Amino acid sequence: MLVRCLYASRPAAALQGAGLDLILAQSRKNNPALGITGLLCVSDDLFVQVIEGGRDEVCELFNAIVRDDRHQNVRLLTYEEISERRFGNWTMGHVSIAKLNPALLLKYFKRVELDPFDCSGAATMALLGELVATASILNRAE
Template sequence: MEHCIVYFSSSVGQFQEEDLDTILQQSRRNNARLGVTGMLLYVRGSIIQVLEGEKETIEALYKRIEHDERHTNVSIGINRPIAQRLFADWSMGYETITTRQLEEIKAIVDVDNRQESEVDSQEPIIFKTLKVFYQGNRYN
């Protein structure tokens, strides 16, 4: 059974473009080796990352991320089995998002209470999160 972890964190300081390039290259290489897929969203020091794969693998990866000195305030928004991967072809997709989009995503995933909002409870939370991201970017 596939598993998904979505977490929020803050970077220690603002990442520069070369910092992000280094992180992405390393993540893509490691994730491909581990069979992990996902997406990284970044805006002015705030991070949302989706990790998909075997449960033990992504839980171990999350623990490493949680202790990575480049992150603070690491908090899980989603930690659950999934029927299929949404990012099966991406060892690590990457996008920057606006501050407004980040707040909309945080409103959908209640980070403090670790539960889904009441909005359309039949729709998987990962779809809701990505829908907000898509809607904010489709005309940009």
């Protein structure tokens, strides 16, 4: 059974380029063996991540993220059983929140900022779906 999990968190410390590169490298190394795919959106003060895969693998990964001291205020936004993956092309795709089109943010959020803590999980998921549709996802950190 496939599931999709969307969560948001705050970095415990400011995330520098090397720190983000390490997170992405670990994900891209470990996720294929687990059948995990997904997308990570990141800024200096926000993580938004969607992970897809088998129920056990996704739950174990989410639990590890909750315990990871690089994250604080971890909030589950959506969790659902799915019939197919939406983010299957990425072992862990990456989006820089700072580079998002302001008009795209206003389409889903009340201000020109990605704030998953103050909107529905469906709105955040719709934004991520649109990023896939507009080819805004990077396979490696810039």
